Amino acid sequence: MKELDNPIYVTQPSLPELDEFIPYLQQIWDNKILTNNGPFHKQLEKELAEFLGVPYISLFANGTLALVTALQVLQVTGEVITTPYSFVATTHSLWWNNIKPVFVDIEKEFCNLDPEKIEAAITPKTTAILPVHVYGNPCKIERIQDIADIYGLKVIYDAAHCFGVNHKGQGICNFGDLSILSFHATKVFNTMEGGAIVCHDEATKKRIDFLKNFGFAGEIKVMAPGINSKMNELQAAMGILQLKHHKENVEKRKTIVEQYQLKLKGIKGVSFLSQPSDTTSNYAYFPIFINEAEYGISRNDLYERLKQNNIYGRRYFYPLISEFPIYKGLESANPEKLRIAQQTAEQVICLPLYPNLSLETVCKICQLIDLNAKSLYTNEKH
Numbered sequence: 001m002k003e004l005d006n007p008i009y010v011t012q013p014s015l016p017e018l019d020e021f022i023p024y025l026q027q028i029w030d031n032k033i034l035t036n037n038g039p040f041h042k043q044l045e046k047e048l049a050e051f052l053g054v055p056y057i058s059l060f061a062n063g064t065l066a067l068v069t070a071l072q073v074l075q076v077t078g079e080v081i082t083t084p085y086s087f088v089a090t091t092h093s094l095w096w097n098n099i100k101p102v103f104v105d106i107e108k109e110f111c112n113l114d115p116e117k118i119e120a121a122i123t124p125k126t127t128a129i130l131p132v133h134v135y136g137n138p139c140k141i142e143r144i145q146d147i148a149d150i151y152g153l154k155v156i157y158d159a160a161h162c163f164g165v166n167h168k169g170q171g172i173c174n175f176g177d178l179s180i181l182s183f184h185a186t187k188v189f190n191t192m193e194g195g196a197i198v199c200h201d202e203a204t205k206k207r208i209d210f211l212k213n214f215g216f217a218g219e220i221k222v223m224a225p226g227i228n229s230k231m232n233e234l235q236a237a238m239g240i241l242q243l244k245h246h247k248e249n250v251e252k253r254k255t256i257v258e259q260y261q262l263k264l265k266g267i268k269g270v271s272f273l274s275q276p277s278d279t280t281s282n283y284a285y286f287p288i289f290i291n292e293a294e295y296g297i298s299r300n301d302l303y304e305r306l307k308q309n310n311i312y313g314r315r316y317f318y319p320l321i322s323e324f325p326i327y328k329g330l331e332s333a334n335p336e337k338l339r340i341a342q343q344t345a346e347q348v349i350c351l352p353l354y355p356n357l358s359l360e361t362v363c364k365i366c367q368l369i370d371l372n373a374k375s376l377y378t379n380e381k382h
């Protein structure tokens with residue numbers, strides 16, 4: 001009961017105990033290295049590469065700069081095929097590189113870019129595909145790679161949702177030419193702000209590291225108009241500490257997700273994503289989809305109902321990126337061609353999910369969603 005007196009948001013950042021962080025701060029104050037590939041930065045890169053099961057990783061100030069830089073690393077130009085069903089930064093990274101986004105519809109099962117619709121969108125100007133592993137579920141990786149190979153396209157995965165996910169026994173960031181991660185406060189693993197690019201070989205890592213540091217390839221040598229997108233030592237220290245708690249956090253998330261599934265599974269008109277085969281989950285999000293005709297009220301009505309009870313779900317991803325005025329004018333933004341994405345955006349709500357969310361609150365959220373349940377506040381005894 002107490003918990004619902006305060007607003008419950010879709011997420012709450014996981015933080016270690018402050019006491020645990022102090023020794024790291026002390027070390028930074030002692031050695032006076034604040035950024036530029038300092039000792040914590042080096043340590044976090046090493047630990048993350050191991051944990052994620054990837055050969056090379058470069059840390060960034062945030063995920064958006066990692067995306068923008070990834071496109072520079074591969075010298076992507078012209079047109080890039082991408083999904084409208086994502087966080088807006090995915091498409092913005094193309095815009096910042098003067099690349100024309102070409103939106104392609106998603107598939108219904110996991111809300112990821114539909115490979116069967118990619119070929120029709122390829123033109124002589126297409127140079128790459130930028131799919132997103134939405135909610136941490138892998139895209140149809142083999143199919144996308146086949147198309148990329150045939151047409152000579154690069155593949156950059158926006159893997160912002162899938163920290164620590166394994167697919168077919170491999171870290172998911174091993175697929176495609178590059179993958180980018182976000183360590184933003186709202187993500188499963190956070191460094192307050194932060195991000196990374198994962199790549200396959202040392203030469204590419206070197207180029208990435210030049211590009212995120214103004215293009216410096218030596219004291220007086222600049223190899224390209226690089227940017228400053230380096231992660232600092234405070235962020236890196238936070239990452240080292242967060243990684244120690246990651247497993248336990250994912251376990252807590254799992255318990256919450258299982259509770260949601262148990263309590264919501266009988267409700268007509270409410271569906272959720274199934275777990276893809278051969279893939280582990282990081283339990284980053286718990287989206288539900290409302291079929292208004294079966295459920296009785298619309299997704300927006302449910303969203304308001306929750307809000308009135310201090311529960312702030314988020315409609316990820318509504319509106320579609322292709323609906324924002326800056327992108328709406330593009331030919332590929334035509335809603336007729338993005339039917340599944342449109343429908344999904346109208347039906348989705350992501351429910352609150354974070355390690356410290358109590359099961360009691362989860363039950364109350366489920367009761368609010370169950371329109372036939374007895375009133376929440378007359379049912380307080382048990």
Ligand SMILES: *Cc1c(COP(=O)(O)O)cnc(C)c1O
Binds near residue numbers: 064
């Ligand atoms: C969070 C997110 C980003 C952006 O990451 P930041 O670290 O916040 O810049 C990009 N793409 C997707 C899909 C995201 O969810």
